[in-house]
Amino acid sequence: MKVAKWAVLFLAMTLMAVSPVLAKEAIKIGAILAVTGPAAFLGAPEAKTLEMLVAEINKKGGIKGDKIELIIKDSGASPEKAISFAKQLIEEDKVFAIIGPSTSGETMKIKSTAEEGKTILLSCAAAEVIVNPVAKYVFKTPQKDSYAVIKIFEEMKKMGISKIGVLSSNTGFGKAGKEQIEKLAPEHGITILVNEVYDKAASDLTAEVTKLKAANVEALLNWSIEPAQSIVIKNARQIGLTVPIFQSHGFGNIEYVKAAGAAAEGVIFPAGRLLVADTLPKSNPQKAVLIKYKKDYETKYKEDASTFGGHAYDAFMILAKAIETAGTDREKVRDAIENLKGFIGTGGVFNFSAQDHNGLDINSFEMLTVKNGKFALLPEPATPKKK
Numbered sequence: 001m002k003v004a005k006w007a008v009l010f011l012a013m014t015l016m017a018v019s020p021v022l023a024k025e026a027i028k029i030g031a032i033l034a035v036t037g038p039a040a041f042l043g044a045p046e047a048k049t050l051e052m053l054v055a056e057i058n059k060k061g062g063i064k065g066d067k068i069e070l071i072i073k074d075s076g077a078s079p080e081k082a083i084s085f086a087k088q089l090i091e092e093d094k095v096f097a098i099i100g101p102s103t104s105g106e107t108m109k110i111k112s113t114a115e116e117g118k119t120i121l122l123s124c125a126a127a128e129v130i131v132n133p134v135a136k137y138v139f140k141t142p143q144k145d146s147y148a149v150i151k152i153f154e155e156m157k158k159m160g161i162s163k164i165g166v167l168s169s170n171t172g173f174g175k176a177g178k179e180q181i182e183k184l185a186p187e188h189g190i191t192i193l194v195n196e197v198y199d200k201a202a203s204d205l206t207a208e209v210t211k212l213k214a215a216n217v218e219a220l221l222n223w224s225i226e227p228a229q230s231i232v233i234k235n236a237r238q239i240g241l242t243v244p245i246f247q248s249h250g251f252g253n254i255e256y257v258k259a260a261g262a263a264a265e266g267v268i269f270p271a272g273r274l275l276v277a278d279t280l281p282k283s284n285p286q287k288a289v290l291i292k293y294k295k296d297y298e299t300k301y302k303e304d305a306s307t308f309g310g311h312a313y314d315a316f317m318i319l320a321k322a323i324e325t326a327g328t329d330r331e332k333v334r335d336a337i338e339n340l341k342g343f344i345g346t347g348g349v350f351n352f353s354a355q356d357h358n359g360l361d362i363n364s365f366e367m368l369t370v371k372n373g374k375f376a377l378l379p380e381p382a383t384p385k386k387k
Contacts, residue, residue: 026062026069027096027328029054029319030089032110033124033312034102037076038200038226041253043102045309046124047072048301049293050099053316056296063323075101079172082106083113090117096330099315100124102308103225105172111138120334122315124308126249127176131357139337139357141314141347142307143272145173147362148249149180151270152221153188155367155378159244161219165194165212167205167232169224174200177223177248193217200226209236219243225250230259237263244268249365252307257370268378270365272347274310275375289344310346318343318350 031050034043054070062068071093073085082101089095090113097120101107104127111130114121114137123130126142156164166181168174174197185192193215196208209232212220220243222232233245247269254275257264273280277290293313297305321343322336338357343350348364367378 026067027323028069028071028093029316030085030093030095030098031070031072031312032075032082032085032089032098032100032102032106033072034077034106035072035074037078039077039103041227041255041306042124042225042308043074043077043100045253045297045303045306046100046102046312047074049297049309049312050316052296052300053313057320063320064327066323066328071095075106077103077106079106079109083109086110086113086117090114090119095119096328097122097319097333099312099319103171103173104130104176107140108172111135114138118330120319120330120337122319122337124311124315125173127173128180128358129176134355134357137334139318139352139359141311141318141345141350141358143249143270143347143360143364144358145177145248146180146184147360147365148270149177149184150188150362151365151367152246152268153184153190155268156190156219156246157188159219161244162189163191163193163217164219164221165196165215165217166192167196167198167208167212167220167222167224169200169202169226169228170197171200171224171226173225173248173250174223181221181223198228200224200228202228202231204235205231206235206239208232209241210239212236213239213241217243219246221246223248223250227256227259230256230264233260233267234263249307252375254304254306254375257373257375264370265373267370269368271307271368271375272310272364273366274305274307274346275368276366276377279377285344285349286346290346293346307346314345314347314350317345 033046035047054068075081099122104125107123107125121138123140128144130140168178245267251269252271280287294305322333326332326336341351348360350359352359369378
């Protein structure tokens with residue numbers, strides 16, 4: 001009987017000794033992503049990427065012993081849902097940080113919510129207004145849309161193109177891109193002959209591309225992230241519009257090419273190097289990171305890695321690096337992100353500062369094209385257009 005009592009006492013003391021370790025809470029990271037809906041080509045690979053990275057890091061014991069708990073909310077690209085989820089993640093789930101949303105419109109809707117809640121937000125959306133003006137807790141990983149516009153205009157100049165038609169969707173991303181195009185066109189010698197906005201859910205854009213054809217544009221520039229960008233390409237070729245077609249950096253998922261079919265051949269757009277990782281020289285500082293992420297993702301999910309999954313990869317890895325550096329004090333982690341230099345991601349080499357919460361320069365972009373149904377580096381120099 002005495003032995004039994006001592007055994008019980010010993011067990012109780014042991015449990016008391018280890019219970020603080022067992023009770024240690026994981027670091028909660030929220031994610032607001034368009035896993036379904038019109039922007040699923042963005043949000044689905046982002047969600048899969050985060051799930052893969054969290055599983056991988058937890059298998060290794062977490063970040064300096066702290067496991068990660070990932071809470072994903074599917075917004076369906078709805079700004080209203082994004083607001084509701086942001087409040088829920090901050091007020092109820094008490095998350096340490098939020099990754100996403102997938103789209104610019106959603107991000108702009110929750111930007112003030114993150115600021116008020118003093119919660120780090122690492123957006124996977126591209127619009128420059130997300131970080132301009134700078135908000136203390138808000139960062140983003142995709143390259144700036146102004147840089148994308150400049151890269152496109154520089155390519156047009158090489159090709160002898162000066163008169164274009166612009167199409168954009170009625171989304172936050174479309175609106176922000178349209179503004180940058182209009183702002184930067186004059187200084188790059190570009191005249192916009194037609195400038196049309198279409199509904200993000202459009203299933204036929206024949207009327208819009210017909211206006212461009214009638215205006216005798218020398219190129220078509222489309223700015224959107226939805227499946228409608230594939231419809232633009234198909235409709236343009238169906239009516240016999242044969243001019244070069246340029247897309248934004250929102251074209252970086254091979255599914256858009258598949259949706260457009262043969263019409264996508266020759267489309268030109270700026271993107272990060274993930275889509276052409278295999279063709280990069282060994283000396284490229286991003287190559288090892290790109291190849292590993294691409295291989296891990298494609299092995300696990302049996303589908304092509306996309307630029308958009310890469311944005312989520314960068315957001316998570318930047319956050320993980322900052323936590324590893326600064327611990328779990330949110331303010332110190334925010335500071336660590338803002339001061340992070342030389343961080344190699346899928347989108348480029350990040351160098352953040354108090355004035356720059358994106359951290360990427362124009363050299364993070366390459367100009368790509370669609371060749372034989374696949375993405376390829378655009379050959380240099382481009383063939384001049386005959387007048």
